[in-house]
Amino acid sequence: MTNxxxxxxxxxxxxxxxxxLSLMVFCLYKLSKDTVKYLPKWFWALVIVFGxxxxxxxxxxxxREKE
Structure with a gap:
């Protein structure tokens, strides 16, 4: 094994x-524009940032809701 x-x-x-970081920023942008399902937006933001x-x-x- 090499060091x-x-x-x-x-x-x-x-x-x-x-x-x-790019994926996180993109998802936070999409979260602000789209409607969501299963969880509130604030919780999805936590999932995106801390996940x-x-x-x-x-x-x-x-x-995301299907368009």
Missing amino acids: MTSTEILQIAIPILVIQ QLLGPIVYLILG
Whole structure:
């Protein structure tokens, strides 16, 4: 097993963090515009923010009303 330097770790972590943050911002925007089902909007916002990567995906799959 090889030891990774901090630069190598950052090269992997930064794109993941950018994707996660972008998905979170997109979902919060969609939450403000769309109608939701199953939970109130404030709770969906908590799921999106504190759910890491899985929370926004769950919101996109389950939380939005079909148009």
